[in-house]
Every structure is written in C-alpha cells, then in structure tokens.
Amino acid sequence: MSERQQTRLPLAAPWPGGHLAADPARASEERLRVDRATGETSLIEQAMRSVFPIQDFSETAELMFVSYELSPPRLSPAECRRSGATHAEPLRITLRLVAYDPGPDGERTIRDVKEQEILLCELPRLTPEGTFVIVGVERVVVRQIAESPGLRFLAGPAERLQAVITPRRGPRLTFEHDRKGLLWARLGASKKKLPATTLLRALGLATGEILGGLHDVETVDIGPGGELSLRIDPAVLLGQRVTRDIKVGGEILVKRHRKVTRVVLRKLELAGVTRLPLGVDDVLGRVLAADVVDPRSGEVLGEASDSLGDSMLRRFAERGMATFTLAVCDGVRAGSTIVDTLRADPNRTTDDALMAIYRVMHAGDPPTLETAESLFANLFFNPDRYDLWPAGRASLDRKLDQGEAGLHELMCLSRQDILGTVRELVRRQFRGAGADDIDHTDEAVVNDAAVLTIDAMHRGLIRLERAVKERMSMVQEIDTLMPSDLISGKTVQGAIDDFFGWSRVSERVDLTHPLAELTQRRRLTPSEPDADSARRSA
Known part of the structure; x- marks a missing residue:
C-alpha cells in the first residue's frame, strides 16, 4: 500500500475527549484568529501590520491594511482526501489605496481614496484529528525548537562577553568587546561594526548623559x-574603600582603605555628616562625568570624559566653580570601557552618529539626514517592523531588572533597553561573570504550527511588498488603479504552499501505528540543521 493510499480506519467508538493530539494543535491554531472583542491581536493581523502600509518611492501613494476575514472551507476534510484538494479557508483582506498631492513644507493632501476587498490566499485549516489535508494527503507540522527571542550574554573570543538582543522579527543587535577593551555594536547581519557609543549618540544622548547612564556619579x-569635599550618596558610597580615616567627633568610624558598610552610613546620617573631605590626589586623573561650564562667560572649562588634571582643577577654583561631577570608572570599582570607547569614537553629535549607521547598513548609497533618521527609527523602534514577542520582552526585563519600568507591553526596543544592556554587559565583563547557559529552557522557544505558518506567510508578504512598491512607482496615473491591480495573491499563496509541501517540518502523517503518529507529533525538530540545535532539540 502506498503512502498516498493510507487512510484512517473508522473507530468503533470515539476517543473520550477527542483525538489525543488534536487539542494542542487546535489551541495553536486558535492563535491565528483571536476574537477582537478580547482586545488581543491575532497572528494574521500582526503579520499584515508588519508590512502595511506600503508607500511608493516618491510617497505620493499609500496602500493601507484595514481588516481581514476568514471564510469557512469549501470542502470538508473527507471530501478533500477523496478529490485531492486542500482543506483550507480563504483569507480576504480589505485594503485602502490613498493618493496624495504634495504640498508646501513636505505636507501632503489626500486626493483620492479607494477601498477594496481582495482574496489574498487560502490558509490550510486544521482537521478534527489535528492534521492538515494538503492536496489530498494528510500532513502534520512538527513543532520546532528555536532560539528564544530576548537578551543573552554569550562567551566570545578570549573570554570576552557579548550581549545579543534577538527579536522574533527584525535585525539582531550585538555588543562585543575587542582586544583593546573597546565596546562595539553590530546591527543586523552587517559584517561591519561601529563603536557602541555611536549607537547611544544616535539615541540623542550626549557624552555626559552616556556617562551618567552607565556609571555611578560622584559630586565634588x-x-x-x-x-x-565629596557629597555622600549612600547608593554610590556603599561598599567603597575610603582613602583616609572618616572621623566624627574624634571617633574614627572607618579606617583608611576599609569598606563603607550600611552601619557606617547609618552613623554618618545620625551624626548629620553630608560631606567627606578629599585631597587633590584623590581626584586627579579621574574622569569628568559632565561638562563644567562657567556660568558667567559660558566657556567650557572641562568636557565630559576628560581626565581631571592639576591645571584644570586650578582653573575651576579661579573661576569660582562650586561643584563638578566625576564618573566612577577608576578600574577598582568599575572599568573604563565606556570612557575609552567615547574617546575613540569619531562621531561627536547625534547627526554624525545617524549618518555613520546609515553608511554601515547601506554602504555606497548617498545618505541624507532624513533617510538616516528613518532607517534608524525602523531598525529597532518601529513595532510594525520589530517584534520582540512577550518571551523576548520578559527576557529583557528579567536580565536587566527592569520589571517595574512598565515596559512589559512594549514589543520593540527602547532607549532604556539599550542603555541597560550596555550597562549590564560592562558590569559582567568587569566582574568576570560567566555567560548564559544557552541550553537552559529559558533560552529556547517551541514554535508550533500557527507560528510556522505565519512565518511562511510573512515571507510571502515581504516579497509582495517589494513588488507592490515597484508597481506603484512605475505607474504614472495612480488614480486609475484599484488595490487589486497592485496585489497578486500568488506570491503569498506560493510561500504557504512551499511551506506545507516542501518544508522539512511538514511531514506526511505516519499511519502505520497509533503510537507512531503520536510520537511524530510530540517530536521536536531544530530550527537550523546544525549540531548544537540538533543536540538541544534531543
């Protein structure tokens, strides 16, 4: 008997509660079509909004996604098995084509709006047995184990740590140390790297804000x-070694070179001590955490990241400066990685950093500030282009200890995420902390049939986006077109058919024995055919 002729024998009595493997598969499929009344967004709508709206190159026309509707399958599973058809439900989407007239100062006015419902593709529907019927053949989608989205710290060459932020959809962001102790960033799959402080400057952070966000700051x-004299900040002073005896009323609370404990801080608070005396040698060679500006003349007496010298200190006193701040990066309490990277970074302003990022991502293209800003915003901060998934967001919040920051619903990166990642990486590298265990279950995720189907559809939508953008740009009269003239469902349907017909996770159901079928559905397959993924899935 050939595989195509295999079929299920009718049961004398149905299984109590249904098929053994049907319920998990059916729960997976329900994620495709979440009830909108619950306020959740279905996987189908997430995939659509990650591609739409689509604009032409001149930004005079825009194709927007409005809604979608899934119709019941035309044939039952039994009829599909007999006729060699696919048990699928048509997916219709409503699109809105908007034409604009360019106006002064870059403003646009709407010239024409057209809305139309289009048949995009047919999504295979799950049978009551928890399988799919594809061209008359019963198939099952084997679950896939893959790298979980989120943040992980990995061991690089020569025991140098790396921090990798992996999204579900979007480019990776990698921070790594080099042999000189500098910190670099890699964006996406680009082989080129740039100083990590360039990325921080592109976020709109000045040098003082970078030092203040990544280091403890002392006020002198x-x-x-x-x-x-040093202002007492309990959060900074706790655990530090003092350079001279701390006396209160003739009593020595802390001897020289001893650590400051909570008991000592409590005694200082009760005694009303708010400052500790410092010598000149205690501050010479330290790094300024912020610019020191003369309030009368506006002259910058010292820039952030400069080393404090004797002449600079005398100039502060001569100009009547009352205070300045120092970054804690003396090599004893914290490393100087960020300061060294700032000094080696050729980009000093936000505009320079944005242009540098554009040149790395699009080498050879002439950059403009507007295109550079748009590119950077779409890389990590556009929820339609970048998706961490709840698992990725939970990983970031847990490892950066920012669960109280209210970011649990943000599925793209924020400035706080990037700053926290750099801070934690530098702290781990300085303290010699180990890398994460990539074999731990927290570092893996299981992709079921719903997720894999949407991934296949998203690949088709990406190809469709490029084709639509080219058609919209080549057509002279956009007013004469309807959305159906721009959309071809064959692109998306082809990607779905390839997944169910040729993907290695889509297999014919093993009907030789009931236990063989159950084993097939419970098996996990690696996302990439390499030794590490195969070992992890086993």
Missing part, C-alpha cells in the same frame, strides 16, 4: 579656600 564641592 569646591570650598572658598579651594578645599575639596
């Missing part, structure tokens, strides 16, 4: 006679 006051 300058007295009338030039004497120096």
